[in-house]
Amino acid sequence: MTATLRDVAKVTEAVADGNYDLQVATKGKQDLLANSVNRMTATIGKTITENKKQDWLKTGQNELNNKMRGDQDETTLARSVITYLVKYLDAQIGALYVTEEESDDLKLVGSYAFSKRKNLDERIKIGEGLVGQAAYEKELISVTNIPKDYTRIGSAIGDAIPRNVVVSPFILEEQVNGVIEIGAFKEFSDIEMELVNTTMENIAIIFNSTQNNAKMKFLLEETQRQAEELESQQEELRQSNEDLEAQSEELRHANEDLGAQKAEIERKNVEVEEKANELAISSKYKSEFLANMSHELRTPLNSLLLLSNSLAENKEGNLNEEQVHSAAVIHSGGNDLLKLINEILDLSKIEAGMMDVEFKATRLQEVADSLERDFKHMCEEKDLEIKVQLAPNLPATVSTDKNRLGQILKNLMSNAIKFTKEGSITVDFGKPANDVNLYRSKLEPENAFAIAITDTGIGIPEEKKK
Numbered sequence: 001m002t003a004t005l006r007d008v009a010k011v012t013e014a015v016a017d018g019n020y021d022l023q024v025a026t027k028g029k030q031d032l033l034a035n036s037v038n039r040m041t042a043t044i045g046k047t048i049t050e051n052k053k054q055d056w057l058k059t060g061q062n063e064l065n066n067k068m069r070g071d072q073d074e075t076t077l078a079r080s081v082i083t084y085l086v087k088y089l090d091a092q093i094g095a096l097y098v099t100e101e102e103s104d105d106l107k108l109v110g111s112y113a114f115s116k117r118k119n120l121d122e123r124i125k126i127g128e129g130l131v132g133q134a135a136y137e138k139e140l141i142s143v144t145n146i147p148k149d150y151t152r153i154g155s156a157i158g159d160a161i162p163r164n165v166v167v168s169p170f171i172l173e174e175q176v177n178g179v180i181e182i183g184a185f186k187e188f189s190d191i192e193m194e195l196v197n198t199t200m201e202n203i204a205i206i207f208n209s210t211q212n213n214a215k216m217k218f219l220l221e222e223t224q225r226q227a228e229e230l231e232s233q234q235e236e237l238r239q240s241n242e243d244l245e246a247q248s249e250e251l252r253h254a255n256e257d258l259g260a261q262k263a264e265i266e267r268k269n270v271e272v273e274e275k276a277n278e279l280a281i282s283s284k285y286k287s288e289f290l291a292n293m294s295h296e297l298r299t300p301l302n303s304l305l306l307l308s309n310s311l312a313e314n315k316e317g318n319l320n321e322e323q324v325h326s327a328a329v330i331h332s333g334g335n336d337l338l339k340l341i342n343e344i345l346d347l348s349k350i351e352a353g354m355m356d357v358e359f360k361a362t363r364l365q366e367v368a369d370s371l372e373r374d375f376k377h378m379c380e381e382k383d384l385e386i387k388v389q390l391a392p393n394l395p396a397t398v399s400t401d402k403n404r405l406g407q408i409l410k411n412l413m414s415n416a417i418k419f420t421k422e423g424s425i426t427v428d429f430g431k432p433a434n435d436v437n438l439y440r441s442k443l444e445p446e447n448a449f450a451i452a453i454t455d456t457g458i459g460i461p462e463e464k465k466k
Contacts, residue, residue: 053191060088060195061202068206074098077210078110081203082180086112089192091184093162097124097131098178098207102393106131106179130167135176140168140197144187164188168196170204177204222434290348297341305334346407362402364394364429364449370406371427375413382417384425391430398449409451416455423456 067084068077078096086094095114097106100123108122127136134141143165150161162183169179180203182196311319311327319327349355372388379386409427416425432438432450 057191057195057198061199063088064199065202068202071213072210074207074210074214075109077206079112080110082110082182083112085180085196085199086182089182089184089188089195090186091182093183095131095181096178097181098211099135099176102395106135130165131179131181134167134169135179138169138171138174138176140166140193142166142188142193146183160185166193166196168200170200170207172201172204172208177207288348290344298338298345301334301338301341305331305338308334357401357404359399359401361397362400362405363397364390365396367402367405367409368427368429371409371413374410375417375425378417379425382421384417384420384423386425386427388427389429391428393431394429394449409453412453416453416457419459420455420457425453425455428452428454 064081064084067080072080078098082094082096086092093114094112095108096110098109099105100107104126106124106126108124124132126132130141130143144163146161146163146165150165163185164187165181165183166188167179167181169176171177180196180200188196308327308331312324312331314324314327346355368388368390372386376386413425413427429449429451432445432448434445436445436450438445438448
């Protein structure tokens with residue numbers, strides 16, 4: 001009994017000091033005191049451990065909420081969130097991606113000790129890699145068997161593969177707002193995984209609020225800009241009205257003099273209208289004639305091309321080298337002539353109102369690739385650099401007539417190459433500026449795209465620009 005009481009005293013003192021691992025040596029199943037003390041020690045230890053975990057969990061949640069407070073832009077908020085989580089979880093690397101509205105791709109906006117991984121850049125598509133897969137499944141993914149070519153944790157003395165990677169989407173109203181990725185040399189515990197799980201909803205709410213605030217700020221600035229423009233226009237209108245009032249008095253006197261000239265003007269207007277009608281009819285007949293004539297010319301020209309090509313091939317071998325060369329020259333000249341006729345035919349169709357424009361969904365990347373492919377050789381011959389660039393905020397497809405657009409671009413590129421001796425030719429596909437004036441085309445800048453061709457050639461003289 002005294003031995004058991006001594007053991008109980010030691011255990012209770014250890015419990016008081018916070019050590020719950022000691023146990024009283026039992027003397028058998030009937031040793032009720034020892035068994036009870038051991039159960040009590042285990043229960044207290046379990047309770048204390050669970051309380052510590054919950055304190056750790058709540059502390060992490062509260063401190064993260066404090067980090068996300070205040071008016072922060074998206075990038076600052078992302079860096080603050082991922083930095084805190086990585087440090088609190090005793091991890092070594094982390095990245096935070098948000099979902100782009102335009103493309104639904106995931107864009108890297110904040111990171112901690114993070115470097116680009118193999119085959120992936122700062123944008124990830126839904127379903128691509130661990131990050132894209134977590135967004136697709138809308139569930140947390142934890143991986144411990146990390147591939148060798150995955151992101152590595154680097155330091156001044158080397159780098160290594162993380163032992164555990166956790167990827168978790170943050171979701172609001174069934175929509176994925178973004179994905180958080182964290183890697184560490186250790187395996188994450190259950191309570192650490194719980195912290196990641198329980199903080200995702202608050203993170204989604206804060207990011208959604210930040211994005212909405214950014215949109216509202218943009219709309220407010222846009223409204224203010226439009227208000228300033230409207231105020232400026234109103235001032236111009238006021239000034240114009242004052243000028244008009246001053247001119248009205250002058251016009252009243254002038255109208256009195258014009259009354260006598262009105263009959264003469266009306267008579268001349270009739271003559272001008274008759275001549276204009278005659279000119280319109282003449283122009284119409286001319287355009288129709290050119291269209292028909294261009295079409296008629298193509299028939300014999302096609303025969304000439306076929307025959308000259310056949311002679312140039314010299315399949316029967318009955319022509320000498322000079323004759324074959326002459327046939328090739330005829331065929332080449334015929335092709336050039338056919339191109340000119342086709343251009344005349346297009347111009348005459350436009351004049352006669354016979355040109356059809358067919359709008360279809362067109363991929364801008366295909367237009368850009370075709371342009372670079374068609375003119376790369378010509379630029380290389382003149383030792384010119386050609387750059388075709390697409391802005392990232394463009395849609396994948398646009399509604400346009402691909403063939404007519406191609407004709408316009410080819411004409412502009414041909415002129416750029418023709419009048420550029422050295423340097424470069426740059427083709428930029430992008431969005432028009434918000435303040436661009438498109439009133440003649442009735443296009444809206446946000447629903448339009450722009451193509452700018454810039455060369456380092458001689459340019460266009462001021463008197464020729466109109």
